[in-house]
Amino acid sequence: MVIDTHxxxxxxxxxxxxxxxxxxxxxxxxxxxxxxxxxGGGGSxxxxxxxxxxxxxxxxxxxxxxxxxxxxDDLVIVMSGVGAPTVGVEMLSAEHQPETLLREIEQTLxxxxxxxxxGEIGGSNGVAPAGWAAQLGLDVLDADGMGRAFPExxxxxxxxxxxxxxxxxxxxxxxxxxxxxxINATWLERHVRASTVASGSICLAASPLKAEHVPGAVIERSxxxxxxxxxxxxxxxxxxxxxxxxxxxxxxxTGKIVDVERRTExxxxxxAVTVAGLGEQRDRLLRVELxxxxxxxxxxxxxxxxxxxxxxxxxxxTGHAVSTEQLRFGQRISVLAWPSDPLWRTTRGLEIAGPRxxxxxxxxxxxxxxxxxxxxxxxxxxx
Amino acid sequence: xxxxxxxxxxxxxxSVGIDVGGTNTDAVVLDVDNTILTSTKEATTEDxxxxxxxxxxxxxxxxxxxxxxxxxxxxxxxxxxxxxxDRRNLGRVAVLRLGAPASTGFPPLMGWPEDLRKAILAxxxxxxxxxxxxxxxxxxxxxxxxxxFLDSIKGPIDAVAICGIFSPSFPEQEREVEExxxxxxxxxxxxxxxxxxxxxxxxERENATVINAALYGVAKSVTQGLMTVVDEQGLxxxxxxxxxxxxxxxxxxxAARFPVLTIGSGPANSIRGAALLSxxxxxxxxxxxxxxxxxxxxxxxxxxxxxxxxxxxGVRTNFRMPDIISIGVGGGTRIDPSTGDIGSGSVGxxxxxxxxxxxxxxxxxxxxxxxxxxxxxxxxxKERQKISSHLSSGTGQAMQCALINAHERIQxxxxxxxxxxxxxxxVIVGGGGFLVPEGLTGVEGIVYxxxxxxxxxxxxxxxxxxxxxxxxxxxxxRKVAIDAASRAAIDKAIEAGxxxxxxxxxxVSESPMSYSTQQNIRISVKVAGPLARLDSPILxxxx
Numbered sequence: 001m002v003i004d005t006h007x008x009x010x011x012x013x014x015x016x017x018x019x020x021x022x023x024x025x026x027x028x029x030x031x032x033x034x035x036x037x038x039x040g041g042g043g044s045x046x047x048x049x050x051x052x053x054x055x056x057x058x059x060x061x062x063x064x065x066x067x068x069x070x071x072x073d074d075l076v077i078v079m080s081g082v083g084a085p086t087v088g089v090e091m092l093s094a095e096h097q098p099e100t101l102l103r104e105i106e107q108t109l110x111x112x113x114x115x116x117x118x119g120e121i122g123g124s125n126g127v128a129p130a131g132w133a134a135q136l137g138l139d140v141l142d143a144d145g146m147g148r149a150f151p152e153x154x155x156x157x158x159x160x161x162x163x164x165x166x167x168x169x170x171x172x173x174x175x176x177x178x179x180x181x182x183i184n185a186t187w188l189e190r191h192v193r194a195s196t197v198a199s200g201s202i203c204l205a206a207s208p209l210k211a212e213h214v215p216g217a218v219i220e221r222s223x224x225x226x227x228x229x230x231x232x233x234x235x236x237x238x239x240x241x242x243x244x245x246x247x248x249x250x251x252x253x254t255g256k257i258v259d260v261e262r263r264t265e266x267x268x269x270x271x272a273v274t275v276a277g278l279g280e281q282r283d284r285l286l287r288v289e290l291x292x293x294x295x296x297x298x299x300x301x302x303x304x305x306x307x308x309x310x311x312x313x314x315x316x317x318t319g320h321a322v323s324t325e326q327l328r329f330g331q332r333i334s335v336l337a338w339p340s341d342p343l344w345r346t347t348r349g350l351e352i353a354g355p356r357x358x359x360x361x362x363x364x365x366x367x368x369x370x371x372x373x374x375x376x377x378x379x380x381x382x383x
Numbered sequence: 384x385x386x387x388x389x390x391x392x393x394x395x396x397x398s399v400g401i402d403v404g405g406t407n408t409d410a411v412v413l414d415v416d417n418t419i420l421t422s423t424k425e426a427t428t429e430d431x432x433x434x435x436x437x438x439x440x441x442x443x444x445x446x447x448x449x450x451x452x453x454x455x456x457x458x459x460x461x462x463x464x465x466x467x468x469d470r471r472n473l474g475r476v477a478v479l480r481l482g483a484p485a486s487t488g489f490p491p492l493m494g495w496p497e498d499l500r501k502a503i504l505a506x507x508x509x510x511x512x513x514x515x516x517x518x519x520x521x522x523x524x525x526x527x528x529x530x531x532f533l534d535s536i537k538g539p540i541d542a543v544a545i546c547g548i549f550s551p552s553f554p555e556q557e558r559e560v561e562e563x564x565x566x567x568x569x570x571x572x573x574x575x576x577x578x579x580x581x582x583x584x585x586x587e588r589e590n591a592t593v594i595n596a597a598l599y600g601v602a603k604s605v606t607q608g609l610m611t612v613v614d615e616q617g618l619x620x621x622x623x624x625x626x627x628x629x630x631x632x633x634x635x636x637x638a639a640r641f642p643v644l645t646i647g648s649g650p651a652n653s654i655r656g657a658a659l660l661s662x663x664x665x666x667x668x669x670x671x672x673x674x675x676x677x678x679x680x681x682x683x684x685x686x687x688x689x690x691x692x693x694x695x696x697g698v699r700t701n702f703r704m705p706d707i708i709s710i711g712v713g714g715g716t717r718i719d720p721s722t723g724d725i726g727s728g729s730v731g732x733x734x735x736x737x738x739x740x741x742x743x744x745x746x747x748x749x750x751x752x753x754x755x756x757x758x759x760x761x762x763x764x765k766e767r768q769k770i771s772s773h774l775s776s777g778t779g780q781a782m783q784c785a786l787i788n789a790h791e792r793i794q795x796x797x798x799x800x801x802x803x804x805x806x807x808x809x810v811i812v813g814g815g816g817f818l819v820p821e822g823l824t825g826v827e828g829i830v831y832x833x834x835x836x837x838x839x840x841x842x843x844x845x846x847x848x849x850x851x852x853x854x855x856x857x858x859x860x861r862k863v864a865i866d867a868a869s870r871a872a873i874d875k876a877i878e879a880g881x882x883x884x885x886x887x888x889x890x891v892s893e894s895p896m897s898y899s900t901q902q903n904i905r906i907s908v909k910v911a912g913p914l915a916r917l918d919s920p921i922l923x924x925x926x
Contacts, residue, residue, distance in 0.1 A: 046699070047489065047493075047494075047586060050493050050494040051488060051489060051493070054493070084516075086583070086905065087516045089583065089584045089585065089586075090516070090548060090549055090583050090584060090585045091482070091485050091486065091513075091515060091516065091521075091548055091549065091585070092485065092486035092488060092489045092548075092585055092586070093485070093486070093488045093489070094483075094484040094485050094486065094487045094488055095484070095487040095488045096484060096487070097488070173484060173485035173486075173521065174484060174485065174521060174522065175484065200515030200516055200517070200519065200521075201515075201516055201517075256798065328799060329798070329799065329801070330795070330798035330799030330800070330801065331799065332795070
């Protein structure tokens with residue numbers, strides 16, 4: 001029951017203590033951390049942060065449950081907002097939506113739901129579930145479906161693990177509920193999309209996840225990790241270094257953005273930024289390829305980091321994440337990368353979310369090997 | 384018609400530009416060729432009106448018997464900004480959002496600083512109404528619930544803010560609700576409608592709409608104060624305008640309805656004025672004052688706008704603001720004498736008593752510039768040499784470091800604005816211009832325009848009248864939507880005082896909206912034109 005250490009992460013600073021609850025006082029850290037794990041995408045955390053803080057103040061602290069604590073009596077729902085971000089900034093969600101969803105799922109499955117899991121920990125979808133859980137009187141499972149942000153709903157750990165994905169419930173702003181049961185995940189996505197459009201292009205979605213299916217099919221401890229990283233970031237006098245330590249990340253460069261090449265295609269931001277080093281590193285040029293999220297880091301024809309490993313651009317002074325929409329010429333930034341969950345680095349994981357899944361004609365390059373070869377060059381990094 | 388206009392040009396209406404800043408109230412008079420006839424710098428006063436009076440009197444006096452040729456007065460002011468920042472003189476606003484049950488998870492004024500919220504909020508409700516992105520009503524309007532909400536508010540209601548979901552695309556309902564409100568509360572209560580104020584983005588647009596409503600009282604006192612001074616000076620036949628934050632002007636009655644649009648007009652005027660004084664329409668502009676340097680970009684004669692959400696008084700809004708980088712580098716910036724750090728603020732308007740070169744005890748960037756032999760216009764060469772030798776060699780190194788720090792910050796800001804795409808000229812205005820180093824990269828040539836010290840007042844005097852509108856449309860009907868948005872924007876510009884014959888579309892932008900089977904796009908149109916010569920008896924209406 002007591003969470004003493006995270007063995008797999010024990011070498012990383014700032015993660016010695018596991019969070020067992022999410023309190024209102026954790027929300028700014030949750031939001032700052034979720035933005036870091038958004039790897040440039042995942043949507044702005046600002047509005048969600050305010051609402052979640054208010055929900056936790058009103059309904060009280062929520063319990064954070066570990067995957068190993070789940071019993072057969074538990075039923076987890078994976079929750080996320082789905083739809084068009086441009087509509088989402090105008091037609092905001094209704095207060096009743098989480099409750100409507102919960103009622104429908106419990107009625108359909110004939111058993112009570114016990115915990116909420118964020119579908120995606122990166123960006124706004126990583127922040128909002130804490131507020132929904134508070135409102136519904138449920139626990140939050142210390143896990144999520146991505147361990148970061150991805151643009152496609154199919155890019156989730158449950159899909160990598162082969163958990164059946166054929167059931168979802170949607171609740172829209174006016175109170176419509178759509179229960180979707182399909183023959184497979186492909187049809188599920190198609191029907192979710194159609195129903196969402198009918199509901200005004202924005203919905204709250206939930207899929208049940210049986211306790212027996214959870215182990216190995218989620219990214220564990222991601223909620224507490226995001227909160228820890230957020231606390232480290234917000235309380236450090238040297239935010240970038242602390243962030244690097246807390247994440248176990250590689251800092252490829254601290255430099256200045258010298259080119260932003262960005263276009264919007266079908267609602268997705270696509271492009272690349274070029275970063276020039278400063279001081280002794282001024283001859284270095286780094287290129288970050290992005291599609292909503294930062295996906296590849298390249299230097300002199302070499303791949304330094306590749307999706308699904310996490311690449312985040314942060315302000316070199318504040319350490320705060322800079323989203324792909326906010327990238328501007330002349331910004332002083334640091335480019336960080338750290339390893340994704342091992343699940344993503346399996347054959348199936350890379351099939352779903354490796355470089356080729358995003359249309360890049362390269363194989364995934366593990367970060368660790370490159371980190372070793374890069375290290376000698378990285379020592380003279382100028383702040 | 385042409386003859387009429389020539390006649391008007393020969394007669395020559397003068398324009399007076401006034402900028403009310405935190406420290407100074409500047410005024411300038413321009414003739415029809417935009418030549419500066421006279422200018423002045425007066426101290427800004429607590430009541431503001433006296434400062435405006437002093438500035439206007441001064442320039443009119445120096446015009447002598449030519450003063451009767453003044454036909455326009457344009458004012459840029461930070462009144463609205465200060466009222467919000469200081470939480471002073473704000474009205475109590477009833478906030479009415481349309482779109483329930485949508486958005487009920489995000490109540491109005493969410494995330495506002497508590498003191499500002501208390502100062503402004505008379506009451507709020509999220510009521511049925513509003514539209515989905517495709518025009519489907521979210522819920523039918525409930526007139527009774529609107530009346531019940533208004534009746535439920537305890538205490539006075541100074542103004543009402545109405546904000547409907549997707550009202551920028553479907554504005555009729557906000558107008559209908561305005562009628563209901565006026566019918567119920569009486570015609571004297573001013574109403575602020577969100578579709579007049581901002582674009583898609585509910586919370587930011589609503590915030591701006593509420594702030595606008597809270598500023599009606601402030602706007603009224605400023606507009607009336609200015610009109611009083613204008614009348615006192617016998618200029619009652621001239622037209623009076625306010626500068627807004629995108630570098631265009633609005634008529635006084637429009638400014639009285641949209642005070643929120645004056646927020647940020649100071650830097651916008653400064654950028655535009657600097658560009659016009661220097662004769663370039665595309666440039667980076669730096670205004671180096673005593674406390675900060677404000678840098679912006681002028682593109683095609685207009686200040687480039689920020690694409691990021693802007694905060695005012697701690698509230699996120701999406702109203703139009705110029706893309707300004709403000710850095711803590713000014714003539715009065717304090718220097719740490721041991722390290723040369725420049726992070727601890729400015730001596731502000733005490734520069735002339737506190738700086739070392741003026742006999743004070745605080746090392747400032749002005750001192751550093753003098754110590755390092757930079758040519759300033761403050762002192763003669765002889766004085767400079769004398770003082771330069773007085774500054775001890777110990778602090779000399781710190782002085783040099785400080786100047787290098789300042790130069791680096793300016794270079795950084797220039798880099799962030801230039802986008803590296805084209806080398807733009809750098810136009811330098813403001814009293815601390817000597818702090819801008821030579822050899823900046825990313826700029827092509829440096830221009831110090833004459834009268835740079837009153838660039839903001841010049842900018843106010845020379846602004847165009849603009850208007851803008853947005854439409855959501857499916858891709859097949861984009862041409863129709865662009866036409867509709869253009870017409871709406873032109874109507875707004877004409878309402879704000881633009882010449883109907885000369886107003887033109889200056890920008891059309893389209894952004895796709897994903898996740899729908901039919902490809903929807905959002906179209907945003909910006910128009911601008913010179914002021915209509917309504918003051919002239921030869922206006923060609925109906926000809």
